[in-house]
Amino acid sequence: MPERTFAGKRVVITGAVGVFGQWIAQAYAAEGASLYLSDIREDALRNTVDKLKQEGVHVHWHVTNLVDEQSINELVQVVEQQWKAPDIVINNAGIYPYRTLMNMTLQHWNETMDLNLAAPFLLTQHFAKQMIASEVEGSFINISSGAASTAGVGMGNYSVSKVGIEMLTKTFALELSPYRIRVNAVVPGYAPGSEVSVMTKEHTEHMIKITPLGRTSGPDDAPQAILYLTSDQASFITGSILTVDGGRTAGRLK
Numbered sequence: 001m002p003e004r005t006f007a008g009k010r011v012v013i014t015g016a017v018g019v020f021g022q023w024i025a026q027a028y029a030a031e032g033a034s035l036y037l038s039d040i041r042e043d044a045l046r047n048t049v050d051k052l053k054q055e056g057v058h059v060h061w062h063v064t065n066l067v068d069e070q071s072i073n074e075l076v077q078v079v080e081q082q083w084k085a086p087d088i089v090i091n092n093a094g095i096y097p098y099r100t101l102m103n104m105t106l107q108h109w110n111e112t113m114d115l116n117l118a119a120p121f122l123l124t125q126h127f128a129k130q131m132i133a134s135e136v137e138g139s140f141i142n143i144s145s146g147a148a149s150t151a152g153v154g155m156g157n158y159s160v161s162k163v164g165i166e167m168l169t170k171t172f173a174l175e176l177s178p179y180r181i182r183v184n185a186v187v188p189g190y191a192p193g194s195e196v197s198v199m200t201k202e203h204t205e206h207m208i209k210i211t212p213l214g215r216t217s218g219p220d221d222a223p224q225a226i227l228y229l230t231s232d233q234a235s236f237i238t239g240s241i242l243t244v245d246g247g248r249t250a251g252r253l254k
Contacts, residue, residue, distance in 0.1 A: 004032030005231055010086045012036045012079060012127065014066065014119070015093030017044040019191050020143065020222060024090055025052065027223035034058040036079050036086065039093070040065050066093055066119035067111065076126040085130035088230045091120035091142045094161075098154040109157050116161035117168065124172055128181055137180040139230040142169045144185045144241060146249040166241055173239030182238035184229045189217035189245035212247030 011028045015021040016037035025035055029052055039045045042063045052059045062078055065071040079086060094116045099108055124140050131138040147155055148162035166185055173183040190207040208215060225244045228234055243249060 004030070005227070006088075007032035009033045009088060010036070010083045011088040011090065012038065012086045012123075013090045013092055014038045014064065014123070016061075017041055017048050018092070020188060021092050022048060023219040023223045024092060024226060026219070027227055028088075029055065029057040029059075031227065033088075034083075035060070036082065037061045038064040038066075038075055067114040069122065072119060072122050073126075076123070076130075079127070080130055085134035085136045085138070086127055087136060087138050089123060089127045089138070089140045090226065091123055091140065091165075093119065094143060096155070096158050099157070100154050101156045104157060112157040112161050113164075116158070117164045120165060121168055124168075124183070128172070128176055128179075131181055132179050139181070140169075140172065140183040141226050141229060142166075142183070142185040144169075144187045146187055146189075146243070146245055148187070149249055169241065170239045177238060182229075182234075184234075184237060184239065185241045186222055186225050186229065187241060187243040187245055187249070188222035189248060191217040207248075210248060210252070211245070212250065212253055215246065217245070 006028055011033045013021055013025055013035065016025055017039045021039070025037060025048070028035060035052065035057060037045060037049060037059060038061070040063060045061055045063060049059050049061045060082055062075045064075045095112060097108065097112060120142055128138075142165050144166050145158070145162040147159040148166050151159055169183050169185040176183060189211065192204045204216065222244045225242050229237060229240075229242060
C-alpha cells in the first residue's frame with residue numbers, strides 16, 4: 001500500500017463542521033494527517049470528531065469563538081501543548097451575512113471583519129511563531145471568495161473582508177518566506193448546505209445557472225486544490241490565489 005501524502009502531518013482546520021470544513025477534514029484524513037478541528041458549534045464538532053475517530057483518524061478538537069481573542073489564544077495554546085507546532089493551518093471559518101450597507105450597523109460590520117479577517121490574521125501570526133520556533137516549514141491556506149472580485153448588493157462587508165484576506169495572504173507570504181513558510185488562498189465555488197448562511201433552493205438553482213461548468217462545488221473540488229497547495233508538489237507556490245469555482249468569476253457565458 002503506497003504511503004499517504006500527508007502521513008505524519010499535523011493540520012489545524014477552523015470552521016471544521018461547516019460544509020467545506022468537513023470536506024477538507026475528510027480529505028486530509030484520507031491522506032493520513034492528524035487533525036485539530038476548531039468550531040464554535042460544540043455538539044456538531046463532537047459528532048464530526050467521533051465519526052473521524054471511528055474511521056481511525058488521529059483527531060483533537062477545540063470549541064473556539066473566533067471573535068474572542070482569548071478563545072483564539074486558547075486554541076493556539078492547546079495546539080502548542082499537543083504538537084508544539086502544526087504543519088498546516090486552514091483558515092476556513094467565516095460568515096456570509098446578507099445586509100445592505102445602508103442598513104448595516106457598525107456592530108454588523110465588525111462581526112464580519114472580526115471573524116473573516118481578524119481571526120485569520122491572529123491565527124496565522126500565532127501559529128507561524130510556533131512553526132518558526134520549531135523550525136517547521138509549514139503552510140497556511142486562507143479561504144477567500146469570488147466576492148473579493150465581484151461586488152453584489154447586500155454583501156459589501158463580506159466582499160471587503162475577502163479582499164482583505166487575499167491581501168493578508170500575499171503579505172504574510174512575503175514576510176514568512178525567509179522561514180520557508182508558505183501562505184496561499186483558495187476561492188471555492190458555491191456549495192449548498194451551509195448551516196451558518198442557509199441558501200434557498202432557488203438561489204442554488206440560480207448559482208448553477210450562472211456557473212459555466214453547470215454545477216455546484218463538490219467534496220473533491222476545493223479540498224483537492226487545498227491538498228495540492230499544502231503538498232511538497234507546490235513547494236514553490238506562495239502568495240497565490242487559486243480559484244476553484246467552475247469558471248463563475250471568469251465572466252459570463254452570455
